[in-house]
Amino acid sequence: MIKKITLLALMMATLLFAPNTYGATKQKVLPTPELREKTACTPIGKGAAMSIAARRADGKVLSASLNMRARPPVYRVKVLTKSGRVRHIYVNACSGR
Numbered sequence: 001m002i003k004k005i006t007l008l009a010l011m012m013a014t015l016l017f018a019p020n021t022y023g024a025t026k027q028k029v030l031p032t033p034e035l036r037e038k039t040a041c042t043p044i045g046k047g048a049a050m051s052i053a054a055r056r057a058d059g060k061v062l063s064a065s066l067n068m069r070a071r072p073p074v075y076r077v078k079v080l081t082k083s084g085r086v087r088h089i090y091v092n093a094c095s096g097r
Contacts, residue, residue: 049066
């Protein structure tokens with residue numbers, strides 16, 4: 001009986017203190033400055049984003065703002081449609097889509 005308890009305690013200790021090999025999480029790899037420069041884009045102009053959104057929603061643009069923290073950066077354009085509703089159109093600042 002004592003051998004079984006000792007064996008059980010030893011197994012529990014190895015499970016608790018052994019490195020986690022089964023559910024090990026991958027370490028995040030942060031992009032290097034060279035990679036960031038390659039993936040960064042030059043955003044389209046605010047006027048271009050406003051005209052794209054006006055065509056897409058078929059209405060009048062009220063305002064536009066650029067969110068550079070989003071990946072990819074996006075313009076949030078507020079458009080007043082012909083039916084009188086206000087819509088928010090998101091335009092990709094890199095591709096214009």
